[in-house]
Amino acid sequence: MKCIKLKCEYQTNPIGIDVKNPRFSWQIESEKQNIIQETYRIQCSNNKTFEEKKLLWDTGFVSTNNSNQIEYKGRELSSFQGVYWRVMVETNRGVSAFSEIAYFEMGFLDTEWLGNWITSDVKFQAKDQCPILKKNIYLTDTPVSARMYITSLGVYESEINSNKVNQDILAPGWTSYNNHLQYQTYDVKDMLVKGENTIAVTLGSGWYMGKIGFEKHGGPENRYGDTVALLAQIEAKYADGQSQIIVTDDSWKSDQSAIIFSGIYDGEHYDARIESSKNYDELASVKIYEPENQFDIVGQITPGVRVIDTIKPVELITTPNGDKVLDFGQNMVGWVKVSAQGNAGDEIYLKHGEIMLDNEFYNVNMRSAKTEALYILKGEGIETFEPHFTFFGFRYVKIEKYPGDIDINQFKGIVISSDIEYSGMFKCSNEKVNKLYENIVWGQKGNFVDIPTDCPQRDERLGWTADTQVFAATACYNAMSVSFYDKWLKDLAFDQLPNGCVPFVVPDVVRDSRTSSAWGDAATIVPYTLYRFYKDKKILERQYHSMKKWVEYIRAEGETETLWNTGFQFNDWLAKDGYGLTTMHGATPKDLVATAMFYYSTTLLVKSAQVLGYTEDVAKYNNLAERIKQTFNYEFVTKAGRISGETQTAYTLAIQFNLLDDKNIEVATKQLVELVRREEHRITTGFVGTPYIAHVLSNNGYNEDAYRMLLNEECPGWLYQVNMGATTIWERWDSLLPDGSINSGRMNSFNHYAYGSIAQWLFEVVLGITPDNGFQTFNIAPKPNPLLGFARGAIDTLYGRIQSAWEINEETITVSVSIPCNTTAKLYLPEVCQQDFKDTIQFENVDGALVIMLGSGNYSFTYSNKDIKALK
Incomplete structure (x- = not known):
């Protein structure tokens, strides 16, 4: 019997933690059955010997079966302090030895950064050229320990002595920059040497000042600021106890990098001919920069975006028009790493797309996003290129320029995603369902790029709130998603308006005050989902004020405080029950959807208040929920139990959220089943109804109808997409029409995970977990x-x-x-x-x-x- 998988703040041996009282968890491993922990003992120490005088905390034996969210309560920790810890347990069937030693290290707590923000003093010809900032330093000895703390306005890539420091891509990540900015901590001991060392940091526009948002198809630039800047601090410690600190200041130098253009939407251009060969003394100066906004700088709490896979192309296609197109066999997110040999000035030019249409490369659905990669050779042997500050959503790559004959082996697909732990698994006797689940996981990976996005390819890639909440439970079954959502929820609370309105997207780069039911409800659904899966009371407590503000916003919006019947609504977005109408909002009455979601959010607020012990709020919002339920039945339910709209979604929401009187539940369920069978088990729900409909059928005596809906291969349906060659989940049920043509090309993503929420049903009903x-x-x-x-x-x-x-x-x-x-x-x-x-x-x-x-x-x-x- 032993304790394994020790984690601190959900991470293994993290460094740079800003939490003053971090939380621990562990697992128990034993071949015996019926093991229950009875006590634990944690020891925290300044060193690995755990001498009594070096102990920071010794809990003694604590009688509890809790092995999760155990908060540190030892001596007060200071900035940059390293702590070794171990745990042992007594169980009902034996005692473990102490575990292997784990480690965590603090970041900036109450300590100020010693350096200044700096930016390049070089005048660039184009705004999106990427500067490089450098510093030569001399170390008096070989360090025994060294840390680099770094962040930027924009995105950065850092090197020490030509060794890449940050494996995180697009660091420091996308946050509500006006409120908080992340920094990263890296162990750089093995990169630094005694004597001369060179630090180089390249900066890109990223989300901070590049084009972002969908207004006018591409969004305005400079959403948060108009200057990229760097803040960094390195501390090298020596064996004699001395240390040396290097900071960003006006002694640094700057130059233009070979990245002559970079943008999230449009891609990247790299001119290898201008890779800097200047002596350090020839470089331009930097200048101190004072950011316009006041924001907190906080340690990164979630795994960064990293390379998680490499894919080889499966085919080089020559289209009827003579174009050369690589097929990677999988709709992926990342970029292409390409090698070639040619003369100085020769170009490699790649365009990215998700599908082929009539056997030709197609990327109209990228809208204004250029999604291009351009590499200009310097003419020195075999050269290799991959972008630095952009990413693409693609399966197909059109090679518009390439020196010499195209060799498929010179191209690799580099897959990126937030580096969370994927452990969910589902297999069954139907290979098409297995492919569906595989597509759902690929969709999650492709849309978990620092924030939960709607799509990863076109001029959007935003944190749409509805997509996030409908998929949150599925994401938690598929992967350890808690810290990923924790970061995003902080931004939701920051960007929520004072009146409680939750914006369409988080971080909010749309900046109009509109909201919608099922979109703003992410404020209540996601925090409570995390509590269900991880029992993280801390997140629930932090988000509670945001949850309450959202419910109060709705209460104030309607004509009465229990009916939401005003304002804009996306409604049951992209539902297929419009009966020939051109609307994308579905046929379910919008007031019904809004009021049903209002009730659901209120009940989640009640449950959260119960967890947190807010007894007055429990009574207050229980009363509100009951009155919303009465209003719902008065407005939308007949005495015979029929529901306004007569749609799959209308019945699904009413039953799933327990909005109906007991006498009407059976009637409503039968009516839903009749609608489902009338459609021959084709699903007609949109973003709002889809996560729940199979649950309602299975949990109310119609399990076989839910299975038949899953296994339906006609459009609309999940396996229809599989039959049409999908390798991720589509935005629309019919993104490709049965004849192979495109449905509404300009708003048509082939990597949108919302309808992948069916995986929650696979885990909770088919497997039953x-x-x-x-x-x-x-x-x-x-x-x-x-x-x-x-x-x-x-x-x-x-x-x-x-x-x-x-x-x-x-x-x-x-x-x-x-x-x-x-x-x-x-x-x-x-x-x-x-x-x-x-x-x-x-x-x-x-x-x-x-x-x-x-x-x-x-x-x-x-x-x-x-x-x-x-x-x-």
Whole structure:
């Protein structure tokens, strides 16, 4: 028995933490079953010896089964202090030794940066040329420890002695720059040497001052400022205890880099002929820069954007028009790394697109985004190029210029994403469903580029709030997404207007005061989702004021305080129930959607207040929720239980959010099923209804209809996209029409993850895994159906790996589960199973189900499938 996977603030051995009292978590590993932690003991020390006099904190044995969110309460920590820590546990079945030693290190706490913001004094011909800032330094000895703390206005890439420092791409990342800016901390000990060293930092416009936003298709520039600048500090420590600090000041030098243009939307141009060969003394000066805005500089809390994969092209296509196009076989996000040999001035020019149309390269759906990469050779042997400060969403690359014959082996697809841990797994007997799940994961990776974006390719790439909230639970099943969303939620609270209005996109670069139901509801849905999955009370507490402001904003918006019937609404965006109408807003009444979401947000606010102990708010908002429910039924539900609009989404929202009186639930469910069967199980919901409809069917006695909706291969439907060759999730159900033509080319993304929310149903219904108490307790209630022969999957939680699987044959169903240590699960099986193994287990019957309490370990149950046969 041992403690493994020690984490501090969700990270392994992090450096540069700004949290004064960081939180710890660990997992317990044991071959024994039914392991429950009874006590833990944490020790924190200034060194690895853990001598008593060096201890910063020794908890002694604390009686609790909690192994997550344990807050440091030792001696006060100071800026840049390093701390070693370890943990041991006593369980009901034995005692562990102390774990292997973990480490964390503080960043800037109450300490001020010693340097100044600096910017280049070079006058560039074009605004988007990228300056390079340099500093030669002399170290008196070889350092035993060295850290580089760095941030920028714009984005940066740093080197020490020609070694790249930051593996993070597009650092310092995109935040609400007017409020806070991230810095990164890097270990640079092995890059620095005794004697002469050269630091070089290249700056790009990035989101800070490049084109961003969709106004006039491309957005105005200088959203946050008009000057790129650098702030950095290096501290090198020597064996004798002395240290040397290097900061950004007016002693640095500057020059133009070979990046002659770079932008998020348009791409990058690199002229290798002007790579700097100047002596340090020949470089231009820098100047001190004073940012116009006052903002906090905070340590990075989420994994940065990094290279996560490399893909080789699968084919070089010659189109009917004679164009040369590379097919990478996967709609990906990143860029192409290319090598070539030629003369000085020869060019490599690449254009990026997601699809081929009529066997020709197509990128009209990129709109004004040029999505181009240009490399001008210097003519010195084999040269290799990849962009620095941009990214593309693409599967196909049109090679417009290339010196010599094209060799497919000289091109590599570099895949980037925020480097979070992907551990979710789903497999079943239907390969098209497996491909669908693979597409969902690729969509998440491509749209998790520092913020949760809507799409990664066209002149948009924004943090749309609706896309984020509908996909949040799926994202948490697929990957450890907590710190990624934590960062984004801070920006949501910063950019929320004083009256509580939540903007369409976060960070807010649209800057108009409009909002919409289901979009602004990200303020309540995402924080509570994180609490369900990770039991992070700290995030919930920080966001609570934002959640409350949002609910109060809606209360003030409607004609009455319980009906939201005013203002702009996206409604059930891109629903296919418009019955021939050209609207993209769907046929569900917008007031119904808005009021239903109002009720849902209010109930989440109540649940959050209960968690946080805000008893007055619990009573106040429970009362509000009940009155919203009464209004909803008065406005939108007939006495016979029919719902206004008669759409899949209208019935789905009313049932899912528990808005109906008990007498009308069965009627409404039957009406929904009738609508679904009338469409031959084609889904007609849009962004709002899609996350819930399969859950409503499965959880209300119509599980087979939910399976048939999943397995429908006609348009609209998930497997229709798979049949049409999709490798990510599309923005529209019919982004490609059945005849292969494009649907409305200018707003048509082939990498939009919103409809990928069906993966939540795969995990929660097909596999049956749902969180309770941050997965320290949880339910496994699979709902098998013979339309699939088997299904199996897994997720990694803060406590360990949960697995669920089932398989059907002619006579039996076998359900197998794995439960991690220090957790307990309730396994729900059909009540008929009781007769098959009632003598071997302890169980209880709840609402027609056999409920088995399971501690940690691996279990398998086989029972007759006669109850399933009845569904055939």
